[in-house]
Amino acid sequence: MTGQGIGASVPRKEDDRYMRGRGQYVGDIRRPGMLEVAFVRSPLAHARLRAIHVPEALTGRVYTMDDLDGVNAIRATSTLPGYKPTDQWPLARGKVRQVGELVAMCVAPTRAEAEDVAAQIELDLEELPAVVDMLAARRSGAPLVHEAFGDNIYLVSSFDGDIESAAARADVKVTREIRTARQCMLPIEGRGVVAEWNARLDQLTVWSSAQMPHIVRTGLSEVLNLRQAQVRVIPPDVGGGFGYKGILLPEEVCLSWLAMRLGRPVRWLEDRREHLTANANCREHHYKITGYATRDGRLLAVEAEAHVDSGAYSSYPFSACLEAGQVTSILPGVYDFEAYRARAYAVATNKPPILPYRGVGRTGVCFAMELLIDALAREIGMEPHEFRRRNLVRPDQMPFENITKKYFDSGDYPEALRRAVEALDVDAWRRRQAQGESDGRRIGVGISMYCEQAAHGTSVYAAWGVPMIPGFEQAALRITPDGGLEIRVGTHSHGQSHETTFAQVAHEVLGIALEKIHLVHGDTALTPYSTGTWGSRAMVMAGGAIAAACTELVPRLLGIGAHLLQQSASAVRLDGDRVVGPEGSVSIADIARVWYLAPQDLPLDADAHGLEVTAGYKLERDTGTFSYAAHAVALAVDTDTGLVEILDYVIVEDGGTLVNPMVVDGQIYGGVAQGVGTALYEEMPFDSHGQPLASTLSDYMIPGPTEVPAVRILHMETPSPLSAFGIKGIGEGGAIAPPAAIANAINDALAPLGVEMTESPVSPHRIFNAIRAARDETAA
Amino acid sequence: MKPSSFDYAVPRTLDEAVALLNGDPAAKLIAGGQTLGPMLNLRLVQPTLLIDITRIPELTRIEETGDGIVFGACVTHAAFEDGRVPDPAGGALRRVARGIAYRAVRTRGTIGGSLAHADPAADWLSCLAALGAEVIAYDGHGRRTMPVATLMTGVFETAIREGEILEGVRVPRPSKQARFGYYKICRKTGEFAEAIGAVLFDPERGVHRAVAGATEAPPIVIEDAAAFLQEDGDLDAVKARLGEHGLTDPYSLQLHAVALQRAAMEAWL
Numbered sequence A: 001m002t003g004q005g006i007g008a009s010v011p012r013k014e015d016d017r018y019m020r021g022r023g024q025y026v027g028d029i030r031r032p033g034m035l036e037v038a039f040v041r042s043p044l045a046h047a048r049l050r051a052i053h054v055p056e057a058l059t060g061r062v063y064t065m066d067d068l069d070g071v072n073a074i075r076a077t078s079t080l081p082g083y084k085p086t087d088q089w090p091l092a093r094g095k096v097r098q099v100g101e102l103v104a105m106c107v108a109p110t111r112a113e114a115e116d117v118a119a120q121i122e123l124d125l126e127e128l129p130a131v132v133d134m135l136a137a138r139r140s141g142a143p144l145v146h147e148a149f150g151d152n153i154y155l156v157s158s159f160d161g162d163i164e165s166a167a168a169r170a171d172v173k174v175t176r177e178i179r180t181a182r183q184c185m186l187p188i189e190g191r192g193v194v195a196e197w198n199a200r201l202d203q204l205t206v207w208s209s210a211q212m213p214h215i216v217r218t219g220l221s222e223v224l225n226l227r228q229a230q231v232r233v234i235p236p237d238v239g240g241g242f243g244y245k246g247i248l249l250p251e252e253v254c255l256s257w258l259a260m261r262l263g264r265p266v267r268w269l270e271d272r273r274e275h276l277t278a279n280a281n282c283r284e285h286h287y288k289i290t291g292y293a294t295r296d297g298r299l300l301a302v303e304a305e306a307h308v309d310s311g312a313y314s315s316y317p318f319s320a321c322l323e324a325g326q327v328t329s330i331l332p333g334v335y336d337f338e339a340y341r342a343r344a345y346a347v348a349t350n351k352p353p354i355l356p357y358r359g360v361g362r363t364g365v366c367f368a369m370e371l372l373i374d375a376l377a378r379e380i381g382m383e384p385h386e387f388r389r390r391n392l393v394r395p396d397q398m399p400f401e402n403i404t405k406k407y408f409d410s411g412d413y414p415e416a417l418r419r420a421v422e423a424l425d426v427d428a429w430r431r432r433q434a435q436g437e438s439d440g441r442r443i444g445v446g447i448s449m450y451c452e453q454a455a456h457g458t459s460v461y462a463a464w465g466v467p468m469i470p471g472f473e474q475a476a477l478r479i480t481p482d483g484g485l486e487i488r489v490g491t492h493s494h495g496q497s498h499e500t501t502f503a504q505v506a507h508e509v510l511g512i513a514l515e516k517i518h519l520v521h522g523d524t525a526l527t528p529y530s531t532g533t534w535g536s537r538a539m540v541m542a543g544g545a546i547a548a549a550c551t552e553l554v555p556r557l558l559g560i561g562a563h564l565l566q567q568s569a570s571a572v573r574l575d576g577d578r579v580v581g582p583e584g585s586v587s588i589a590d591i592a593r594v595w596y597l598a599p600q601d602l603p604l605d606a607d608a609h610g611l612e613v614t615a616g617y618k619l620e621r622d623t624g625t626f627s628y629a630a631h632a633v634a635l636a637v638d639t640d641t642g643l644v645e646i647l648d649y650v651i652v653e654d655g656g657t658l659v660n661p662m663v664v665d666g667q668i669y670g671g672v673a674q675g676v677g678t679a680l681y682e683e684m685p686f687d688s689h690g691q692p693l694a695s696t697l698s699d700y701m702i703p704g705p706t707e708v709p710a711v712r713i714l715h716m717e718t719p720s721p722l723s724a725f726g727i728k729g730i731g732e733g734g735a736i737a738p739p740a741a742i743a744n745a746i747n748d749a750l751a752p753l754g755v756e757m758t759e760s761p762v763s764p765h766r767i768f769n770a771i772r773a774a775r776d777e778t779a780a
Numbered sequence B: 001m002k003p004s005s006f007d008y009a010v011p012r013t014l015d016e017a018v019a020l021l022n023g024d025p026a027a028k029l030i031a032g033g034q035t036l037g038p039m040l041n042l043r044l045v046q047p048t049l050l051i052d053i054t055r056i057p058e059l060t061r062i063e064e065t066g067d068g069i070v071f072g073a074c075v076t077h078a079a080f081e082d083g084r085v086p087d088p089a090g091g092a093l094r095r096v097a098r099g100i101a102y103r104a105v106r107t108r109g110t111i112g113g114s115l116a117h118a119d120p121a122a123d124w125l126s127c128l129a130a131l132g133a134e135v136i137a138y139d140g141h142g143r144r145t146m147p148v149a150t151l152m153t154g155v156f157e158t159a160i161r162e163g164e165i166l167e168g169v170r171v172p173r174p175s176k177q178a179r180f181g182y183y184k185i186c187r188k189t190g191e192f193a194e195a196i197g198a199v200l201f202d203p204e205r206g207v208h209r210a211v212a213g214a215t216e217a218p219p220i221v222i223e224d225a226a227a228f229l230q231e232d233g234d235l236d237a238v239k240a241r242l243g244e245h246g247l248t249d250p251y252s253l254q255l256h257a258v259a260l261q262r263a264a265m266e267a268w269l
């Protein structure tokens, strides 16, 4: 063990260039003769597009859907019963259905000039009434986003259980209406595309800030009617993705078409206003949820009706069902209870499509369920963590199939909770709370828990029947003549440190030093097909594939090594990066040199496959690994201003075997920052006409370094029985639990005032209104 | 989001700047660019000429007199924060400067730009109104002064006339016993305030001034603050007083009352 393999917190290989400002993003790419694009976007949320007036002088610099001959609509299909797909035309055709929808594409030598062109285009729009609220969208007589639907529903999914008998035994019943705001994802780097047609290769090259490049390639070739070999997608360094960069954007289609039409490279870089108002929306959920429990703290049944505001289009490849479609199955969370019924609606509105964002569905679900748990605990007068403890899935039940048939692979949920309660020292906070603060603020303690299904595969997604179903993940390895290792995988890093962690897995098997391991990823011309980096799957799936490929190389190395040592293959073994025999050893570098450069020294029966291999990997049971965590927070609420200060934040987390604990911590910190945003700051409001009201970062508020607490992370490591090395996916969890933990703590603080917050973000204004309403109620 | 095209001039004297400003009706002055930059990018303004006034020596000068200090308009927030310029109010300016935006903004943003832009939530506007400061405007022919308290005439509107440059601001020296309190309510560090309370108690000079800022209108300046602001006083009295000045929204009223009350408590400490 050289301290570079699985479990080592080695510094990140990629940091050398990132820390020196030498990363290379789409925005850094300059191609000779490159032109820039700016889009004319719809100023209205819902309107008939009567005409687009392009001044004569601008002919050849402006393109509309009429020009994009031979281009198909983007269409995200699904085989879920009742699902209604949409035709998302790359540029609007007939109608616009959201503010910011692309209407015309303007091209010029610089972006500023392209914006000058865009400013001269006049749109003749006939405004239609807009549906802005997801609940209103379901009422009869609501305007239709897609007339062909007959209503505004993409999908209804349900879990039908009998809750009546359990409910009848309940001592208490609590019903809440819970809402999470629409948010924007805000990776530091927005989307960006450079497209160029290469006549020699008969190939379109698309540099795109993408986390699922192979899927972009498949999608582009379908929409543009190109053979897949004619499309190469290259994601350079990607500055955060969070799900947004898994989507095939109309902008990518437009730029690709334009590059072919003009025979010149073209570029579009999303600006922050486009990002906020037109594209990267996520999260908006509404729940009506009821819990039934006994006085002694037994959760008996849960019933819920959920809505997800899925926006104007069903995006490729995940479709408009991704969030609402899994709400019913994941709502029960970490709890074991006997009866459950739920229904979820994916609703069409005249707002940007809801896209998958770190935690996909789970952040809203966790918010609803964990707030309900606290409300029940308050109702029966029990400490919320004690109520949780009595209802968690127990370790002796593992592996556990829960009420919706989710297969929890391993773990000790009560222990995570116990450690979180102890580490935060809930008792000490209770004492301080009872004493009261000298500055008049109120102390609150909150907890939330979740489990995160990760790296779930074919069996899960086949049921969805979306355009992309993950299967075997593949890795292609090549030992280089100098004894280094090249790894090629089709996943791509948008900040996950794959260059380091994937190398650690290879090092674990082959002993080659990290410095000599080189990761090639993303580029569709160089890497095996992959659905990409999403669903916290890359470490488990690509990591597993890399391990499988490394393992296949071992006998080949031993074969050549044994020959060089004049031993039989059975007499040698791999130790570190050397093949060791009874006497003497040879290095992998020696073996590689012979294979490539001195083949005369090879054994006559050498394995002709040589030192390159492509291997596939799939979990035997591909229902997913389940990492989980307990988040515990203590905070103070200033009831005069509604401002909240987080005083302590503890996470006890079980991600199975940790490949690089430092990287895992980093993933959690980043997720928590986003979770704090969901809890307290982030909100994309719309007016009644569907106009987005936060078009810059002065209106859309995100936490900064001073708002993100110094989180204390405690790890538990229960290896997954399902995956190579016992690794579990952990990429999203940090963003799932904070909104519920923080809201629960605020409610704990405000309970004596009769105040309970059920809407995120829990903004000062909302807190003020709730306190006022409670006072008025008492006064009345 | 790129600006429309414009010319750029860097005058070296105040008179040169005024001449350029008067020579082109669509010209705009640029100081730190911290406000104008985003407005250009969003194309909210589309000037034909930008006149960069940051290299004009008169605009970065400091002039100390017995009863006050004149700061050139282009003195940056960071210069105050770092103590690179004197502080007539015993550290008050330094403290307020430190709370403006983020360091990167403070490095370039200027006191004159902030006052001329007249964002109701700007810190200088409330702070300097409370301190009884005056601005000096120059139009190429002569100078006139006006109190900061009445500089702002509406949201993003000031009494500075077309063709005038805000040359500097004169901050009077409070007496030794004077106490200044400043409290800003904002949702996160570096964000514009949702409410500002600024209080100057200077009994020796007969000043008991309270300023409620960030009201989406010019700051509310109240000269008999002692009458309704008391240590640990009653918020309702403060609210009633602010209500007389047109604040009606309950949340806004609450925040402004709290900010003023806390500023007052600080001044008493």
Ligand SMILES: Cc1cc2nc3c(=O)[nH]c(=O)nc-3n(C[C@H](O)[C@H](O)[C@H](O)COP(=O)(O)OP(=O)(O)OC[C@H]3O[C@@H](n4cnc5c(N)ncnc54)[C@H](O)[C@@H]3O)c2cc1C
Residues within 6 Å of the ligand: B028, B029, B030, B031, B032, B033, B034, B035, B036, B037, B053, B073, B074, B099, B100, B101, B102, B105, B108, B109, B110, B111, B112, B113, B114, B115, B116, B117, B119, B121, B122, B123, B124, B160, B164, B165, B166, B167, B190, B191, B192, B193
């Ligand atoms: C992210 C961010 C956060 C911020 N937060 C705060 C905050 O918390 N509190 C706060 O007070 N401010 C805040 N600001 C504003 C900041 O203080 C600006 O620097 C200031 O408002 C403008 O100063 P400037 O020198 O950059 O002016 P510029 O942007 O250069 O100019 C602003 C306007 O004033 C005019 N102008 C400039 N100088 C003169 C002059 N001498 N005479 C006449 N007209 C002139 C310009 O023509 C322009 O119209 C923030 C800004 C940003 C970007």
